[in-house]
Amino acid sequence: xxxDSNRLLLSGNHAVSHAVRLVKPNVMPVYPxxxxxxxxxxxxxxHAAGEMTGEIMTMESEHSAMAAAxxxxxxxxxxxxxxxxxxxxxxxxxxxYAAGARAPIVMFNVNRTLGSPWGFWPDQTDSLAQxxxxxxxxxxxxxxxxxxxxxxxxxxAEQILLPAMVIHEAFYVSxxxxxxxxxxxxxxDAYLPEFxxxxxxxxxxxxxxxxxxxxxxxxxxxxxxxxxxxxxxDVAKKADQELQDLVGRGYGIHEQYRCEGAEFIITTMGxxxxxxxxxxxxxxxxxxxxxxxxxxxxxPFPVADVREILSGIAKxxxxxxxxxxxxxxxxxxxxxxxxxxxxxxPEIHGYLAGVGGTNISPVNIKDMVHxxxxxxxxxxxxxxG
Amino acid sequence: MGYEIQxxxxxxxxxxxxPGCSEALALRFILNTLGKDAIAVVPPSCIAIxxxxxxxxxxxxxxYQTTLEASAASAAGxxxxxISKGNNHTNVVAIxxxxxxxxxxxxxxxxxxxxNEDIIYVCLDNEGYMNTGTQxxxxxxxxxxxxxxxxxxxxxxKNVPEIMVAHNIPYMATATTGYPDDLVRKVxxxxxxxxxxxxxxxxxxxxxxxxxxxxxxxxxxxxxVQSGIYPLYEVENGETYTLNYGPNGLSxxxxxxxxKRYRHLSPExxxxxxxxxxxxxxxxxxxxx
Numbered sequence: 001x002x003x004d005s006n007r008l009l010l011s012g013n014h015a016v017s018h019a020v021r022l023v024k025p026n027v028m029p030v031y032p033x034x035x036x037x038x039x040x041x042x043x044x045x046x047h048a049a050g051e052m053t054g055e056i057m058t059m060e061s062e063h064s065a066m067a068a069a070x071x072x073x074x075x076x077x078x079x080x081x082x083x084x085x086x087x088x089x090x091x092x093x094x095x096x097y098a099a100g101a102r103a104p105i106v107m108f109n110v111n112r113t114l115g116s117p118w119g120f121w122p123d124q125t126d127s128l129a130q131x132x133x134x135x136x137x138x139x140x141x142x143x144x145x146x147x148x149x150x151x152x153x154x155x156x157a158e159q160i161l162l163p164a165m166v167i168h169e170a171f172y173v174s175x176x177x178x179x180x181x182x183x184x185x186x187x188x189d190a191y192l193p194e195f196x197x198x199x200x201x202x203x204x205x206x207x208x209x210x211x212x213x214x215x216x217x218x219x220x221x222x223x224x225x226x227x228x229x230x231x232x233x234d235v236a237k238k239a240d241q242e243l244q245d246l247v248g249r250g251y252g253i254h255e256q257y258r259c260e261g262a263e264f265i266i267t268t269m270g271x272x273x274x275x276x277x278x279x280x281x282x283x284x285x286x287x288x289x290x291x292x293x294x295x296x297x298x299x300p301f302p303v304a305d306v307r308e309i310l311s312g313i314a315k316x317x318x319x320x321x322x323x324x325x326x327x328x329x330x331x332x333x334x335x336x337x338x339x340x341x342x343x344x345x346p347e348i349h350g351y352l353a354g355v356g357g358t359n360i361s362p363v364n365i366k367d368m369v370h371x372x373x374x375x376x377x378x379x380x381x382x383x384x385g
Numbered sequence: 386m387g388y389e390i391q392x393x394x395x396x397x398x399x400x401x402x403x404p405g406c407s408e409a410l411a412l413r414f415i416l417n418t419l420g421k422d423a424i425a426v427v428p429p430s431c432i433a434i435x436x437x438x439x440x441x442x443x444x445x446x447x448x449y450q451t452t453l454e455a456s457a458a459s460a461a462g463x464x465x466x467x468i469s470k471g472n473n474h475t476n477v478v479a480i481x482x483x484x485x486x487x488x489x490x491x492x493x494x495x496x497x498x499x500x501n502e503d504i505i506y507v508c509l510d511n512e513g514y515m516n517t518g519t520q521x522x523x524x525x526x527x528x529x530x531x532x533x534x535x536x537x538x539x540x541x542x543k544n545v546p547e548i549m550v551a552h553n554i555p556y557m558a559t560a561t562t563g564y565p566d567d568l569v570r571k572v573x574x575x576x577x578x579x580x581x582x583x584x585x586x587x588x589x590x591x592x593x594x595x596x597x598x599x600x601x602x603x604x605x606x607x608x609x610v611q612s613g614i615y616p617l618y619e620v621e622n623g624e625t626y627t628l629n630y631g632p633n634g635l636s637x638x639x640x641x642x643x644x645k646r647y648r649h650l651s652p653e654x655x656x657x658x659x660x661x662x663x664x665x666x667x668x669x670x671x672x673x674x
Contacts (some may be wrong), residue, residue, distance in 0.1 A: 026469035027462065055465035059458065059494030067455035067493070068462030071426070093452060150584035151395050201447045201463060210450030211439040254450065295490055 007180045012173040015143035015180040016166075017042035017106050019150035022050050022188040023106075026077035027254070029057040030067040033226040034120055035170045036084040036110045044082075066094035066105075073103035074209060076200030077152065081105065082169070085126045087113035092130065095163075099134025099225065101209055102159035104164070107135075111270070111321075112170040113356055120359025122169035123269060124322040128298075128330040134225055134285070136164040136232055137299040139269040142173060143180045148249055149296075151188060155239040158195050160228050162195075169321070170357065172271040187246045198257055209227035229300045236297055253297035254305060258284060262291030263314045264369065265346070266331065269295045269331055272354060279365035290369055295331065303338045310339060313346040317372050319365070320381065328352065328381025350381040360385050392417035400443035402435045405599035407562045407589035407606065408436055408509050412444075414565050415507055415587075418572040421446055425474040426460040426488065427618040428453045430482040431516045432509060442618040454489040456481040457497035464526070468503075470482040474503060476576060483524035487545050497645045498552035498582045500550045505583045508545070511591035519594040526614075527661060528654055530646040531594075537649060539540050541661060546586050553623030560617060561588040563606030567617055567629055574619070596645020605643060612640040618673070628672050637662050639658075 010018070016039050020028075030040040046052040055072075062083050073079045077250040083091060088109050089227060097103055111126050113119035127137060140146040146168045168174060173301045184192075199207055213221065236253050244250030253271075258280050259265060268276050273294045283290045293309060294314075295302070310316055320329025327333055332350030332367040339345045354360040368384055395415040397492070402409035408431055416425070425448045427433050433450050437443045451459040460479040467475055473493040481490055494506060513531050514520040520533040523543040531536055549557045556578045560568040568587065575583035590605040591596060597605050609615040613632030620626050637659040641647035 027465050028447055029458075029462065042399060053469075055469050057461065057465055058500065060492060060499075064455065064458035064493045064496060065459035068465070071451070071459045072466040072469075075424075075463050075470075077466045077469055079466075094455070097452060201424050201449055203424060203446055206445065206447060207443055208436075208444075208448040208450075210435060211442065211448070212433070212450075213439045217439060316641035 007179050008182055008183060009126055009177055010143055010180045011175050011177055012143035012146050012168050013110070013175065013324065014040040014042050014217070015147040016150050017046070018182050019147045020080050021046045022183055022185055023055055023078065023080065023154050023192060024052065025080040027057065027069070027072035027079045029059050029068040029072070029081050031062050031065045031087065032050055033062070033084045033087040033325060035174045036082050036087070036108070036113060039082040053054070059375045061135060062090045063094060065162060066091040066098065067194070069105045069107070069196070070094060070098045070101055070103045071194070071201070073105050074101055074201050076195070076197050078195045079105045080107070082108040084110040085114055088130065089114065089124050091201045092133070093137060095130055095133040098163045102161040102225070104161050106150065106153045106157055106164050106166065108146070109165050109167045110170055111119065111167055111176045112325065119356060120170060122171065122172050122321065122354070123356055124167070124226070125166045125324070127323050130165070132295060132331070134229070135299060136160070136162055136271070138164070138166045139296055139298055140166065140169070140173070141271050141294070142176050144249070145251060146173065147180055147182065148243060148247065148251070151183060151191060152239045152243055154192055155242070156236050159235050160232055162225070162228050162232070167270070167273045173295060177223045180249070181249070183247050191246055195296045230300065232296070232300050233302060248366070251296055253302055255294040255296065256309060257292035257294065259291030259293065259309070263289045264373065265291045265293050265310060265313050265316050266365065267293045267295065267316055267318045267335060268367065269298060270321065272321060272360060275360060275362055276319065276365055279362040279369070282362060283366055283369060288369065301334055301338060306335065306338045307342050310346055311342055312344045315349065315372060316346045317349045317351060317368060319351055319353045323352055323355045327381055332381055347377045349377045351384040352381050353385040358385050390426055391579065393420045395419065395421060395445050397443050400437060402431070402493050405532045405592055405602050407591065407602040408432060408511065410562045410602065411482070411509055411568070413587050414568050415572050416446070417445060418569050419476055419478060419576065421472060422480060425464055426451055426456050426463065426477070426479040428481050428485040429516070432482060434516065453485050455493055456485055456490050457493040457502070457504070457506060461497050461500070461502040464502060464504050465575070478505040478507060480509060483508060483512060484514045485523045486510070487523040487543050492518065494516070494554065498549060498554050498584070505585070506670045508584070508586045508587045509589045510586050511589045511594060512542070512592070513594055514592040515591040517530045523539045524569070527658060528650060530649060549584045550623050554584060555622055556583040556619070558585045558618065558619040559587055559588070559615065561615060562605040562612060563603040563610065564617060564630060571619065584642050594646070596648070599641055601643065607617060608640045608643065609633065609645055611635040612637055613662050614640055616666065616669060618669070628673045632666060
């Protein structure tokens, strides 16, 4: 065993807690919900053991947790919270409020099915349903990525002044144990400057927030938020590179896997990406010219990059572990919108695969690729798996 | 009746309250007593309108306008952030209406009391959703007309002061704008008692909602106390009760006669209300030692 190793066997959730310990938030309002709870439990254990300082607030609901997170952030300090599923939905009102207040809160969300009926399974509909709230959204495929992306989210959110949500899926990632390389305190201190915003709730400054505004002021404020979102694309790429320079691990805001010479590209978000990588390897071995595009940064959606990557590709197959009744897979819709009007745009097959946490194996994905190759796509999502 | 208040100018003229508004009066006494080392949290309410549209403000302290159900949680978030920065002196005050306190904001308030958050929470209680045009809240008293209870409310007012006492918070007080010296003293006392949630319920008669003349706010407030409907008292640590002003012989009939929200009442209705008030007062009296 290497004695200088910073590598621990951790669940995806505990990999996040370690990142939070290193980031040292001042205020952490928390509320339990399966399968997020281990994140908050390890944070409170670190706190009780004196490995973290700051204020832990054991709230009575996710709504209040987000309400407290917003004002703490506006008072000028670093804030973290975590939730999942119904908890995220209970926060919905406050998610809009946080983004409108330009509060750079970082929140971890563990994707879990939404009731009713009740379930505890991986499904991305909870966070994708928050796509219009003004939060930056990152989707991660394993604990290592969740650890590193949590660090990145603070760097990006605090530069841009928009809140950021980092996301992984229930159980497949949240409770799976993997070896995770934990960043050192020196690395994180070098990576994250102190958060000290000039505008804050402070009697010495006297500024207020949230008063009623005119129509024009409201419109201008939303336009400013949109401009800030646009800047995220570059800032997030840079933040990823800067972390890579320090810890040797980087992800980009999206990832192309074996796309050289590909005529067919599978598109995924989250834990299904690893499965799709295996399927791509097997298909390439069979001589099928297939590649993989993983979308990591979903908000803002990297439209220009996606258009460039997929231009000239014959077919794209989108795998959606989420479902919007009436329109289908959400990544499928986003991708279609992004590619509209593109010369040489690919045909797009939208597959609902793994909704409700059903298992999708490399064999399933290979079968889907083989059938898609021989079919014309329809104009809506198709149930698979 | 005269009174003298040493006040620091925090609440300013030029605000958007109705002429004679009890809430504006309450805000003057409360904010000017709190002084400038304070941050206020205000949910949607008349208070939010009075505090002013961007970029104007009638309050020369930072005011954060939150959502209707979140005042206590929002105030607690500010206080914890200040504590994390080593600031233990700035007062954080939530000022909410009865809808934002008795109804939709109660869960967050109860939780903040349970966590013993170091904030002052003031409820400006005008017994209904007045900013949306006089609808019933759980602070609306028995039989009162509102636009959502046009035949009169069928259930009594929720007793939030006693529910807050049951949280064993360091300080709970009832106050009203007709007794400004008492209100100011209670705000000062709340400021002195640190280290927990301090709750003050301030009865603020709504001129339009209750149907009284513009000049009748303080008088109506005093009638509520003198008829035993709204005794002024304070409780420390959930057990030490002190009566400040109680009934002085006036009846419920004297109180309701001046308010249009009660004009549909029959003499029998008024008797029933009197019995309710007598019962509540007898119950409360036992707690004063």
